[in-house]
Amino acid sequence: xxxxxxxxxxxxxxxxxxxxxxxxxxxxxxxxxxxxxxxxxxxxxxxxxxxxxxxxxxxxxxxxxxxxxxxxxxxxxxxxxxxxxxxxxxxxxxxxxxxxxxxxxxxxxxxxxxxxxxxxxxxxxxxxxxxxxxxxxxxxxxxxxxxxxxxxxxxxxxxxxxxxxxxxxxxxxxxxxxxxxxxxxxxxxxxxxxxxxxxxxxxxxxxxxxxxxxxxxxxxxxxxxxxxxxxxxxxxxxxxxxxxxxxxxxxxxxxxxxxxxxxxxxxxxxxxxxxxxxxxxxxxxxxxxxxxxxxxxxxxxxxxxxxxxxxxxxxxxxxxxxxxxxxxxxxxxxxxxxxxxxxxxxxxxxxxxxxxxxxxxxxxxxxxxxxxxxx
Amino acid sequence: xxxxxxxxxxxxxxxxxxxxxxxxxxxxxxxxxxxxxxxxxxxxxxxxxxxxxxxxxxxxxxxxxxxxxxxxxxxxxxxxxxxxxxxxxxxxxxxxxxxxxxxxxxxxxxxxxxxxxxxxxxxxxxxxxxxxxxxxxxxxxxxxxxxxxxxxxxxxxxxxxxxxxxxxxxxxxxxxxxxxxxxxxxxxxxxxxxxxxxxxxxxxxxxxxxxxxxxxxxxxxxxxxxxxxxxxxxxxxxxxxxxxxxxxxxxxxxxxxxxxxxxxxxxxxxxxxxxxxxxxxxxxxxxxxxxxxxxxxxxxxxxxxxxxxxxxxxxxxxxxxxxxxxxxxxxxxxxxxxxxxxxxxxxxxxxxxxxxxxxxxxxxxxxxxxxxxxx
Numbered sequence: 001x002x003x004x005x006x007x008x009x010x011x012x013x014x015x016x017x018x019x020x021x022x023x024x025x026x027x028x029x030x031x032x033x034x035x036x037x038x039x040x041x042x043x044x045x046x047x048x049x050x051x052x053x054x055x056x057x058x059x060x061x062x063x064x065x066x067x068x069x070x071x072x073x074x075x076x077x078x079x080x081x082x083x084x085x086x087x088x089x090x091x092x093x094x095x096x097x098x099x100x101x102x103x104x105x106x107x108x109x110x111x112x113x114x115x116x117x118x119x120x121x122x123x124x125x126x127x128x129x130x131x132x133x134x135x136x137x138x139x140x141x142x143x144x145x146x147x148x149x150x151x152x153x154x155x156x157x158x159x160x161x162x163x164x165x166x167x168x169x170x171x172x173x174x175x176x177x178x179x180x181x182x183x184x185x186x187x188x189x190x191x192x193x194x195x196x197x198x199x200x201x202x203x204x205x206x207x208x209x210x211x212x213x214x215x216x217x218x219x220x221x222x223x224x225x226x227x228x229x230x231x232x233x234x235x236x237x238x239x240x241x242x243x244x245x246x247x248x249x250x251x252x253x254x255x256x257x258x259x260x261x262x263x264x265x266x267x268x269x270x271x272x273x274x275x276x277x278x279x280x281x282x283x284x285x286x287x288x289x290x291x292x293x294x295x296x297x298x299x300x301x302x303x304x305x306x307x308x309x310x311x312x313x314x315x316x317x318x319x320x321x322x323x324x325x326x327x328x329x330x331x332x333x334x335x336x337x338x339x340x341x342x343x344x345x346x347x348x349x350x351x352x353x354x355x356x357x358x359x360x361x362x363x364x365x366x367x368x369x370x371x372x373x374x375x
Numbered sequence: 376x377x378x379x380x381x382x383x384x385x386x387x388x389x390x391x392x393x394x395x396x397x398x399x400x401x402x403x404x405x406x407x408x409x410x411x412x413x414x415x416x417x418x419x420x421x422x423x424x425x426x427x428x429x430x431x432x433x434x435x436x437x438x439x440x441x442x443x444x445x446x447x448x449x450x451x452x453x454x455x456x457x458x459x460x461x462x463x464x465x466x467x468x469x470x471x472x473x474x475x476x477x478x479x480x481x482x483x484x485x486x487x488x489x490x491x492x493x494x495x496x497x498x499x500x501x502x503x504x505x506x507x508x509x510x511x512x513x514x515x516x517x518x519x520x521x522x523x524x525x526x527x528x529x530x531x532x533x534x535x536x537x538x539x540x541x542x543x544x545x546x547x548x549x550x551x552x553x554x555x556x557x558x559x560x561x562x563x564x565x566x567x568x569x570x571x572x573x574x575x576x577x578x579x580x581x582x583x584x585x586x587x588x589x590x591x592x593x594x595x596x597x598x599x600x601x602x603x604x605x606x607x608x609x610x611x612x613x614x615x616x617x618x619x620x621x622x623x624x625x626x627x628x629x630x631x632x633x634x635x636x637x638x639x640x641x642x643x644x645x646x647x648x649x650x651x652x653x654x655x656x657x658x659x660x661x662x663x664x665x666x667x668x669x670x671x672x673x674x675x676x677x678x679x680x681x682x683x684x685x686x687x688x689x690x691x692x693x694x695x696x697x698x699x700x701x702x703x704x705x706x707x708x709x710x711x712x713x714x715x716x717x718x719x720x721x722x723x724x725x726x727x728x729x730x731x732x733x734x735x736x737x738x739x740x741x742x743x744x745x746x747x748x749x750x
Contacts (some may be wrong), residue, residue, distance in 0.1 A: 150618060154624070155528060160692070162657035206581065208609070214654070224601050224609055226583055232407055234583070234599055236611055242654075243525060245633045245644045245666045247626060252529070258620045269620045279617075282537035291620045 004094070004317050007069035009060055009084060011046045014098050014125075014306075015075030021307050023050040026150035030314045035065035060084060064091045071096065071121070071317060073310070077171055077178050078103050082111035085122070085327070089114045096123040096313045098357040099188040100335050101330025103179030104363055105251035105338055106356040108331045115327055122327035128189040129196060129325050130303030130312075133266045136296060137252065137259055138197045140268060147256025147274055149198055152227075152235035158246025159186035159239065175366040181219030183209075183337035187239040190250075191333035192325075194237060197252070201332060202227035202235065205350045207340035214242045218370055225340045237336075257291070266296045379692050382409035382444035384435055384459060386421045389473050389500075389681075390450030394680050396677070398425040405689045411438035420748040435459060439466045446471065446496070446692060448685070452546055453478050453554050457486035460702075464489045471498040471688045474563040476705025478554030479738055480713055481731040483706045490702055497702035498688040504571065504700050505678035505687075508641045511671060512627065512634055513572045515643060522631025522649055524573055527602075527610035533621025534561035534614065541592050548592035550741040556594030558584075558712035562614040565625075567700075568709035569612060572627070576707060577602035577610065580725045582715035589617045593745055600715045612711075632666070641671045652710070 008015050015037070022032040032050055036057040037043040047056035057063035064072065064087050071094035075083050082102040085095045101124060102108040115122040116281060140146060147168070159182060170176035178184055182295060183191070195201055207225035215221055221242050227235040240246070249262040257270040271278070272290035304311065312324045338359050339350035345362050381397060383390050390412070395658040397407040407425055411432040412418040419596070422431035431437035439447065439462050446469035449459050457477045460470045476499060490497040503509060515521060534557060546552035553559055558566070570576055582600035590596055596617050602610040615621070624637040632645040646653070647665035679686065687699045714725035717734050 131377060151613075151615075153534070153613070157526070157628070160663040161660070162654045162658045162662060164662075165660035168660045206583070206605075208581070210607075210609075212608065222609070222610060226601065228598050229582075230618060232585075232588065234585075234597070236599060236613065237448045238526075238528070238611065240526070243628055244646065244649075244650055244653075244663050245628075247628075247633070247635075251622060253532070253620075253622075254616055258622070260622075271619065275617075275619055278619075279537045279589070285536070285540035285543045287539075288535040288619050340512070 001070065001318060002029070004314050005033040005068060005070045006030050006032045006073065007036065007063060007071070008073045008075060009031070009036040009063060010074065010076035010098070011035060011037040011039070011042050012075065014215065015073070016046050017306065017312065018073050019050055022310070026307060027119050027311050029318050030310070034063060034066060034068045036060055061087065064088050064093065069095060070315070072099060077177060078184060079177070082107045085111045086114040089118045089120060092120070094121040094313070094317050095327060096125065096310065097327060097330065098125045099192070099330065100184055100337070101327070101334050103184065104356070104360050105331055105335050105354060106360050108334055109356070112328045112331060114337055118210055120126055121313060121316045121323065122329040123309065123316070123323050124325050124327045125306065125309050126189065126192050126325040127305040127309050128193055130305055130308040132298045132301070132303050133261050133264070134193050134197060135303070136298055137261060138199075140259060141197060141199060141252065141254070145257060145268070145270065146252060146254030146259060148231060149200070149233050149252060149254050151233060151253045152192055152194065152198055153251040154194055154236070155238045155247045155249045156187060156190045157238060157240040157243045158248050159241045160244040160246055161241040163215055164353050166215060173219045175218060175363065175370050178219065179363070180337065180341065181217065182239050182241045183220060183223060183340055186241060187223075188236070188337065189332050190239065191336045192329070194235070195332045195336065196329070200229055201335070201352060203230050203352055205336070205339040205343055205352070207343040207350070209340060209344040220341065220344070223340055225339065225343075266298060268296050269292065290295045376445065376693060377404070379405045379446065379689050380443060380445045381405050381545065382411065382438060382446070383407070383448045383450060384438060385449065385451035385473070386410060386412040386414070386417050387450065390448070391421050392681065393448050393450065393685065394421055394425055397685070398429065401682060402686050402689055404693050405685070407541045409438060409441060409443045409680040411435055430516065436462065439468065440465050445461070445469060446688070449473060452552060453559060454552070457482045461489040464493045464495055467495065469496040469688070470702065471500065471694050472702060472705070473500045473686065474567070474705065475559055475712070476709050477558065479731070480706055480710050480729060481735050481737050483709055484731070487703045496688060496691045498620060498684065498698050499593070499700050499702045499705040500681065500686050501564065501567045501700040502680040503568055504684040504701060505680055507673045507676070507678050508636050508639070509568050509572060510678070511641055511673055511703040512636060513574075515634060516572060516627065516629070519532065520632060520643070521627060521629030523606060524575070524627060524629050526608060526610050526628045527569065527573055528626040529565055529569055529611070529644050530613045530624045531562060531565045531612060532615040532618045533623050534616045534622055535619040536616040538590055541590060550592045550593060550738065550745050552629070553594065554738070555716065556592065556596045557614050557616045558595060558598060558715055561616060562598075563708050563712065564668045565612070565614065566711045567704070569610070570707045570711065571704070575604055575606075576727060578605050578727055579603050580714040580718055580727070581723075582718040582725070584715060584719040590690060591746070595716065595719070598715055600718075641673060642668065643671050644668050
């Protein structure tokens with residue numbers, strides 16, 4: 001194969017964005033050949049913008065089995081990512097899903113199993129993994145420059161959304177259609193980066209979600225979560241869509257140094273000796289290890305973002321190169337999100353591995369008890 | 376009275392520090408006339424350094440009833456602050472206590488009641504209230520410049536202490552003698568500033584303390600606490616003595632702006648319109664209120680610190696001026712500290728007003744179950 005024929009299902013904000021750069025030929029080795037959406041008006045408009053040679057489907061099964069595509073970008077509402085991906089794998093297609101991987105991990109696990117049973121390339125649109133700052137921070141940690149991780153702290157409260165946003169789409173911010181709020185729509189990027197950068201998952205989480213805080217919605221729009229790890233590390237993750245001016249600040253402390261990402265900058269301090277070594281030998285009560293700030297050089301900008309993930313996925317299909325964002329990893333950030341809701345709903349700890357059945361059952365209860373879904 | 380005769384009880388690090396500047400005449404209107412400590416060697420050394428005319432006592436009751444002093448600085452171990460203060464009030468003395476006010480609020484409440492029954496001036500050594508940054512931030516909030524407070528976040532992890540520190544004094548980091556760890560010794564300043572700056576106390580706290588983390592001690596040396604307020608605001612407070620390089624960053628978000636204190640700087644951003652007003656009228660999904668950073672001018676330095684609090688107390692005694700740090704307010708930070716321990720011990724919420732009897736009972740259990748107190 002020297003060119004991947006790509007289809008897109010779901011032509012909302014994200015799907016039509018992907019259609020735009022693909023139809024302009026901005027992804028080497030890829031050609032957009034089909035689009036699909038149940039909304040015929042939207043379908044015709046986007047297909048028209050894509051130019052000739054792009055087939056239009058209003059039925060996902062017909063689209064996936066059309067033989068017109070080698071790979072599919074799935075940009076539909078959250079609940080449908082896993083079933084569509086599974087159907088795509090059955091049709092022998094490569095798959096790139098939008099985030100989140102799904103709404104509950106039980107469903108996403110099935111998708112991962114279907115992916116594992118094929119030789120197709122399975123990616124997820126974690127575009128923020130292309131950001132040079134986060135890649136560099138992850139590299140520093142993997143190279144041991146910070147030592148063993150002891151504390152993580154992410155304040156990501158700059159996802160501001162006014163009520164008008166929630167009123168703009170009937171599926172938004174409902175348990176039945178979107179399956180959650182800030183943890184499902186805005187913060188999945190940071191939930192993924194959190195575990196991707198640290199290279200570890202918590203053993204348990206205690207979280208405090210507010211539902212419909214200062215907004216007329218039923219789902220969570222403000223979250224504070226505390227997490228504990230097997231090595232004794234702890235973490236705090238705070239997110240909100242009703243706060244402004246927001247903050248986006250990630251701090252990681254290890255036993256050899258500390259890094260902070262804030263205001264587009266990555267700062268890094270390293271200790272002269274590791275903290276445990278210093279502690280073993282210190283002979284003064286108020287002494288601390290010497291430290292110095294080490295300047296970090298980064299390529300400017302935020303990286304290739306969405307198009308970068310699509311290019312990476314196409315490259316993997318064509319050359320077998322490893323993915324920056326493998327689809328199977330989508331379950332990790334989703335597990336963190338599910339754990340935060342579960343902890344709030346049960347007013348107690350959410351242990352990992354997560355009690356997936358309990359989460360699923362409580363989610364169904366929320367859907368049943370839901371206020372009328374917006375038209 | 377045109378000169379206040381001052382005595383100091385407890386001549387450890389803090390007490391001997393106060394003796395030094397007082398005996399040099401650095402507090403206008405005050406003269407050091409007596410010192411007291413049960414350790415005769417220490418007593419003689421400090422009294423000797425203070426020069427002639429300073430009486431030395433090894434018995435606190437004799438010292439308090441000596442008639443040689445008008446006011447007393449109480450710098451003894453934590454548990455003894457309330458009983459000594461109460462005895463001082465009974466002797467008609469003005470009182471300035473070191474922080475913390477005590478170890479448990481039940482005891483501190485009795486001290487406050489004794490203070491309320493006198494006309495004497497009762498202060499507490501919250502020297503960080505003299506810091507221009509924190510004073511300015513409090514002023515901005517009181518003037519409404521940030522609007523209604525919605526979120527507070529304090530990462531105060533730069534209280535690094537090696538094991539050598541804990542081994543340096545037998546009373547340190549024991550339930551029986553010190554009554555706690557970082558919440559009792561290092562972080563009381565920030566616990567006080569937290570409530571003093573915000574001007575409000577939480578309604579409930581869920582906290583996660585680690586006891587003897589990476590140190591051979593029995594008390595808490597790492598804490599993450601989550602707090603909720605009556606107006607819907609939330610807060611996170613993180614402190615540690617086993618982390619380095621540490622962080623000291625306070626963020627306060629209101630519905631009209633945000634302020635951050637970090638690295639000796641106070642930054643302030645204000646919205647063009649308040650968030651609720653913007654939200655009511657917004658007609659775009661991804662819009663947010665305009666904001667601008669407003670430069671804050673501060674007098675340089677950290678303020679007068681300890682000597683500033685002593686001067687303020689002496690001034691209040693001589694002129695009746697209001698105290699920067701009234702002793703009665705010590706119970707607030709202590710309530711936060713007690714609530715954090717109580718929440719951890721019960722693995723559940725600590726509601727405020729605090730269940731003081733339960734806290735006292737569980738503290739006694741810790742003392743009983745304690746490993747041998749260091750010699």
